[in-house]
Amino acid sequence: MIDAIYFDGQSSRRQPVTLIMHKRVVAMRGEGIKQSHRLSRLRLSERLEHVPRILYMPDGGSVHVSDPRLDKMLAANGYRESRVVGWQRNWMLSLLALVAVVALLLSGYQWGLPWVADQVALHMPAALEKKIGDGQLKLLDKSVMAPSELDPVVQARLQRLFADLKQPRGEKTDYRLEFRRSHIGPNAFAVPNGVIVMTDELVKLAENDQAVLGVLGHELGHLQRRHSLRRLMQALGVSVLLNVWVGDASSVVATVPTVLLDQKYSRDFEREADQYAIDMMQTNGIPLEPMAVLFERMEKYASRNGEASHRHEQDAKGEGRRSKSRKDEEEEEPEPLDYFSSHPSGGERVAKLRAADRAKK
Template sequence: MIDAYYYDGSTTRRQPVQVLLHKGILAINGESVRRSVRLSRVRVSERLEHAPRILRLPDGGHIESSDAGLDKLLRRNGYREPRVVRWQRNWHLSLGALVSLLMVLIAGYHWGLPWAADTLAQNLPPSMEQRIGDEQLKLIDASWMEPSRLSVEEQARIRKLFAGLRQPGGEQVVYRLEFRRSKIGPNAFALPNGVIVMTDELVRLAADDSAVLGVLGHELGHVKRRHSLRRLLQALGVGVMVNMMVGDVSSALAAVPTFLLDQKYSRDFEREADQYAIDMMRANGVPLTPMAELFAKMGAAHSHGAGNASHDEEDIDARDEGRIESEPAPRNGRRSGQSQIAKSFEYLSSHPSDEERIRRLKAADVQGKATRGTVGAGAGG
């Protein structure tokens, strides 16, 4: 027999009682309480170190007891703790559960989240993609871009050249090409609304039109595969995905500034975009080596600080327009804080010029030339 307190479930009154457990029957005896109930109909709370144990009765009342003898009475009458409770007290099983949880989380992050982002991106209404891309472009223009200084004729010429290329497989991917003068050096990037932004610095850095067209083909690959939107959805997580599925795009727009600071495509995305550019350039007989060489130049420009390129272009423009800088240039040839800006906004470098990429593009160029040569020889025979 143990001491306990009884609550009838209708009032807050606490009544001291004595509890007896025998042959699966729970007997309660007190000044104004005298009842019994089968133990199988009683819900017993989990045992905690610094809290009383609670026995919940079928009619809504309950018993609270901190008496250590209660556990012994329960065991003698055949009561067993629930399986989950027993697992919690077994450190081997607890450790196994923790490891399993970590594995599930890692698998979800590496495979589940990308799959969910891809699925949602493929089914997202075009109006949402347009709105997200528009907001990104506004933020970019307000922070890191200026109106292009390329002539209207030059911009029109590049647009016409790229529009004249056949897309792989007869596709008609909708895009819009925009030119901007950059504060972060030579670059090009694609937004979820199909806008491809190319900087003046990249056009000037390119050796010829083939390099520019190759980069634009690469960006069109990002548009085709919705890489920017998929990367955004992966970065923002499941909660934002759910909101967007029910039509609320505000949470995604609120997170756009944070996302832009970390907009680096995965290697898989980059390989897909590279392959799209390879297929497109091959379909139009455009060499790929100039594109590879341009990526190498871009990598060198970013590794040495894109601020140099931007500053050099600014000096050139100043001399062309007859303007003279009134303040002396720093000894390192950089405008104060320019290198820091370039370093902070490397997020737009969605074209890592690693050796693998350059080798792949040049190899594709060689293979394409060999294929054309074989076809030509066969036709001639």
């Protein structure tokens, strides 16, 4: 016999009672209270240190027991805790469970999320894809892009030369080539609506149509493999992916342009796009050496401008402040190129291009 507190489930009134267990029957006695229930019909709370155990009655009432002898009474009447409760009390099993949960979360992030992102990107409606790309291009034009100043004759020549190229494996990836003057220096990128943007600065740095065609082939590879959308879906996270999956795209349209501005492709995506460019150039009998030379120039450009930027920062710390005219001049200078950031190294990419050229000979 042990003491307990009974609550009838209808009020907050505490009623002292005594409990007796015999042959798997729980008998409860108190002032005006006389109940008996089979143990199998009761639900027991888990055992926690310094916390009363609760026996939940079929009628909605409950009995709170602080007496540690309850566990012996339960065991004597054949009550056995569930395996889960037993595992929780075993520190080794609890640790293993924690490790398993962490491993599951990391695996989901490493492999599960990219897989789901790919599925969402591959099944995204074309209208939504176009809307995302239009939003990104509009934002870029407002922030870092300006109308092209490249000779229209040069633009038309590059448009024609690239349009005449055959895509590898007979693919027919739709695209639209546009030119911009840019504050970010020599660059090219593709947006989800099928637009490939090439900056005037990149054309001037290349000094070679074949090199420009190779870079355009690289960007067409990003479009063909839908890298921008796949990377975007991964960056936005699970909640937005689910919204797109069930058809609520409003959160994506509102968030996407800003995210895309900071988006960088993974090394695997860059390697895929490089291989696509190689396949496209070789399909059309165009050597890859000009593209390799351009990549070397781009890397040197990035390094040179990065060092200049670092010197400007050191000068600013020493001088304390610059004149307004000097600030204006520095703001007009293009920022260091981020073409290789978080991607395979420039040396690796150049070596791959030249190796592909040698293998073709």
